Amino acid sequence: EAERLLSDAQHQIVVLEPNKVTADRIRASLAARGIYGRQIQIITAPSNGMLLSKYWANLVQSDDLESFPDSILDQAIEAVRPYTGVLRVRPTDERAAVLKKAVAPRLEFATRTSEPWIEFHRNSPPEGYDDWTHETAGPANTFANRDALVKAPLGLLWFSGYIDRFYTPEFHFQHFRSPYPLVSAGRMFLITGKYMNAVDAYTGNFLWKIEMPLTERVKWRYMDSRVYSRPYDRNYIATPDVLYIIFEDEIHLISAETGKQLDVFTIPAQIANTDEASIWTEVRLAGDSLCCVIDNTLACLDRHSGKLRWQRPSSRAGSTYALGGAALYGVDFDAPPNVFRGERTPRKQSTLFRLDLNTGE
Numbered sequence: 001e002a003e004r005l006l007s008d009a010q011h012q013i014v015v016l017e018p019n020k021v022t023a024d025r026i027r028a029s030l031a032a033r034g035i036y037g038r039q040i041q042i043i044t045a046p047s048n049g050m051l052l053s054k055y056w057a058n059l060v061q062s063d064d065l066e067s068f069p070d071s072i073l074d075q076a077i078e079a080v081r082p083y084t085g086v087l088r089v090r091p092t093d094e095r096a097a098v099l100k101k102a103v104a105p106r107l108e109f110a111t112r113t114s115e116p117w118i119e120f121h122r123n124s125p126p127e128g129y130d131d132w133t134h135e136t137a138g139p140a141n142t143f144a145n146r147d148a149l150v151k152a153p154l155g156l157l158w159f160s161g162y163i164d165r166f167y168t169p170e171f172h173f174q175h176f177r178s179p180y181p182l183v184s185a186g187r188m189f190l191i192t193g194k195y196m197n198a199v200d201a202y203t204g205n206f207l208w209k210i211e212m213p214l215t216e217r218v219k220w221r222y223m224d225s226r227v228y229s230r231p232y233d234r235n236y237i238a239t240p241d242v243l244y245i246i247f248e249d250e251i252h253l254i255s256a257e258t259g260k261q262l263d264v265f266t267i268p269a270q271i272a273n274t275d276e277a278s279i280w281t282e283v284r285l286a287g288d289s290l291c292c293v294i295d296n297t298l299a300c301l302d303r304h305s306g307k308l309r310w311q312r313p314s315s316r317a318g319s320t321y322a323l324g325g326a327a328l329y330g331v332d333f334d335a336p337p338n339v340f341r342g343e344r345t346p347r348k349q350s351t352l353f354r355l356d357l358n359t360g361e
Contacts (some may be wrong), residue, residue: 002060006039013040021337023042056081060079060080064093080122081200082108090118099120100118103120125186129149135236139284140323157204181236191236195211196210232283233282237283239256241255242255249277251306265301265306267279288302291321291323298312299311316332316333316350319333329353330353331352
């Protein structure tokens, strides 16, 4: 099976071989062919088991689990990458039944028979995992999610390689302030200058990169290193299937899996300002509702089609909001005093309101 996977240059293969003599013979054979080390490595598994990192393997397969100690079973399960990973064993292996029993209570696994294998598919993340879909964590603007898995002491999961060399533009060194990374369905998205990058959050593999149009907003974000001047409500939003990249008057819908452009949303004609250019601000997503502020109007669009569902003009100079459950919690406000224009009196008037997210009522 390892030989078959070698024919596909996309795979990086690690072979655990319990017999040292056999391991040395395979290494020598692969080295003679000039392919050992880069795409495939042979590790001699000690009799007392091994310490393997979690989540790093897209495929874990064994023809003979009986050759390994009992401790390898739990590690084999944990090594499988969430969402797409598969653990594959022979149905004739006596330990196949042990694996079935071990994964039965774990809701992220599904057991399937695919001759001549029994496969354990890890279709979802471990219990306690949570995404980071907005730069403020989620549409509620809490800057904290519900992840219960990340706890001290922390350990190294992967070495990044490619992304580290391009994450910080050379001329900025450590002063550059990129937007906060987002994570959804095991993919991590990062804006670096004028590029959008996608990385496998579990393995560190680089997935794709696209060049964004160099609009004024992109150029400003690229050049401005002041952390206090960086907005976090108008850059991007991540979902398991679509990445929403926000520009001045457009939102580009990008396939989260491939980086291909799926659609472009423009500002609805019912809201667009005829006197001057309108821009997207405070864009947040919950369920199928894509909410935003355009000029002084709060609006909700269908996240799939971009069709306007409802709109609500502010009763004051502007509006801000957060999403929670099926509700939108907002504040109409007047801008604070502009000290550069000699204003000193605070404008404390504001209106707090709650809307039905689906209807705007």
